[in-house]
Amino acid sequence: MLDNSTSAKPSVSWALGLSRGGLIDLPGVGLAHEAAATALNRLMKRAQKSGFKLSIASGHRDYGRQLTIFNAKMCGERPVYGDSGALLSKQLLGSRDWLHAILRYSALPGTSRHHWGTDFDIWDPTAVPKGYALQLQPSEYGRDGPFAQLSSWLTSLMVKDDAEGFYRPYTGELGGVAPEPWHLSHRPSAELFQPLVESAPLIQVWSGQAQQLGQSPECEALAGLREVKAQHEAIMAEYVRSYWV
Numbered sequence: 342m343l344d345n346s347t348s349a350k351p352s353v354s355w356a357l358g359l360s361r362g363g364l365i366d367l368p369g370v371g372l373a374h375e376a377a378a379t380a381l382n383r384l385m386k387r388a389q390k391s392g393f394k395l396s397i398a399s400g401h402r403d404y405g406r407q408l409t410i411f412n413a414k415m416c417g418e419r420p421v422y423g424d425s426g427a428l429l430s431k432q433l434l435g436s437r438d439w440l441h442a443i444l445r446y447s448a449l450p451g452t453s454r455h456h457w458g459t460d461f462d463i464w465d466p467t468a469v470p471k472g473y474a475l476q477l478q479p480s481e482y483g484r485d486g487p488f489a490q491l492s493s494w495l496t497s498l499m500v501k502d503d504a505e506g507f508y509r510p511y512t513g514e515l516g517g518v519a520p521e522p523w524h525l526s527h528r529p530s531a532e533l534f535q536p537l538v539e540s541a542p543l544i545q546v547w548s549g550q551a552q553q554l555g556q557s558p559e560c561e562a563l564a565g566l567r568e569v570k571a572q573h574e575a576i577m578a579e580y581v582r583s584y585w586v
């Protein structure tokens with residue numbers, strides 16, 4: 342059985358999504374931290390025995406991918422929604438509230454837990470009709486949603502600390518991130534990355550000056566950098582560190 346002692350050691354560039362580090366490529370899972378992938382495989386097998394097909398909607402995501410998502414929202418090229426589902430306007434909100442509206446649903450590049458290969462968005466394709474377009478909305482995982490049974494099965498394991506090390510960091514109880522009942526994190530692996538996500542290297546990378554950390558020279562700078570830099574300590578506390586275990 343593999344555990345963290347046999348997995349590759351996390352580095353700063355891996356933690357920030359700038360390198361693949363020791364990620365392994367597993368069929369059905371994709372790129373993942375080795376110990377997290379092993380635990381996920383065990384959880385999937387147990388899910389199968391209980392009648393679920395626990396599947397990955399989204400696993401590892403690198404810095405460049407997260408930067409594209411964040412910049413597009415920051416620049417108003419991708420829709421930004423409020424909690425009620427209403428489309429928000431950058432002009433009406435102002436730059437500070439606009440940034441926080443984005444951070445509620447999208448992490449700043451370099452701070453996404455998906456960079457680590459320890460966190461996975463899950464669903465069950467056998468619980469919905471063929472061709473179903475997954476929304477990743479809390480209602481899909483709530484009482485009347487198609488993934489309610491899978492979700493309560495996972496909760497029943499988590500309350501007994503019997504979910505192969507997985508927990509849900511985004512329950513809506515802490516910090517500023519909206520509830521994400523689909524987001525599972527492998528706690529023993531994820532906690533190794535947390536101390537590596539620090540403001541100094543992040544600001545370097547966001548400014549486009551971090552070739553030594555693995556950012557490619559053509560990688561664009563972070564949109565809204567001035568606003569992010571002005572508030573980065575508060576942002577780190579509210580959207581990043583409040584979810585550390």
Ligand SMILES: [Zn+2]
Pocket residue numbers: 455460461462521523524
């Ligand atoms: Zn997620």
